[in-house]
Amino acid sequence: MGKRVGILGGTFNPPHLGHLIIANEVLFQLGLDEVRFMPAGTPPHKQLKGDTTSEQRKEMVLKAIEGHTGFVLEPIELQKEGPSYTYETVQLLVEREPDEEFHFIIGGDMIEYLPKWHKIEELSQLIQFVGVNRPGYKAESPYKVKMVEIPQIEISSTLIRDRIASGGTVTYLVPERVSDYIREEKLYGKG
Template sequence: MRLGVMGGTFDPIHHGHLVAASEVAATFGLDQVLFVPTGRPWQKEGKRVSPAEDRYLMTVVATASNPRFSVSRVDIDRPGPTYTRDTLVDLKRMYPEAELFFITGADALGQILSWKGVEELWELAHFIGVSRPGHELSATGLPQDKVTLTEIPAMAISSTDCRHRVESGLPVWYLVPDGVVQYINKHGLYTPEATAGEGEDFDAILPSATPEHDSTPAPARVTPATDSADPVQEDTA
């Protein structure tokens, strides 16, 4: 089985994520795409993130109508910060016969040489870096047989913009799936009150969290299409 793995905070998940997953699945002949909401993302230290269960359930709602999509709890059920290496090791254990394709933003892929356990990553999965049309892509310094870059005709949607719109009282219809809009409204996510009081403050949870990247290797250069904090336009996002 050819299994795509799309990790992200998904706070909230939006149509850009879904289009990217669908296009990559078609282009690379993937049998399934597994969405993996992060548990305690090390990139979000000092930032307020919605509870993992809300992010997981929004992802379930958003992907339910596509039989090729499914959602995994592997990261949110694992204690401690979320690292790509740990995600892929766990998924390899769960799907020993599967060939894994890790889908991420091209800008995040540009930092992969400094990620935790980078040499092991190449053995665990093939990496697909996605970007919006018009953004320069480069895989300089990355193993060509392990990395593929591709443009995705997705709309310029970001999770950050969606959160800001809700906080400002603006609609997010047609930016995120209908069921996710209803979930956000029902649970009061991203309102000024929620932003001020609830959610998970990862600076408090992980005061000494170790970044995924090591300090020595220089990252490959990729013209940013999104913030590297989250794969696939999660936080330009």
């Protein structure tokens, strides 16, 4: 049997402490070997906000997870052209690493949308969904979702981008290395 791997996908625009807390809680509560942070290429349902490139988002993830032995970058979606569907990405991962047991981490807000996901039936056969609680959302789904209770930290990438654009503080919201990188690269409208 291979490793038990968590996959945390997102635009990570920018990555913040909420992402790190989710990954760490799932890693330890489910006894996984690692959690991979998988920055989205071009998500089919979301226009990327801000002026960041895929390369900059990748760099921010690397800076955010630096020093955590259980966290790894998974660049598979950044290497693909065109829109990325989770099913196609997971298929590639399973073909590349057939022995690994993949746990796909989703927020409580996404659980109710699972029936609308592209090729959800096939996808649910390939991976174990892991849901993390979000206030105000029911964790009910016709698909098998393993729930993990996490401390509620209401931080969003939108909040951070808005703070930076208006000259506000993001101290303790993003890792210091990420904050430094945002400043150096003059991202999100303030340098």
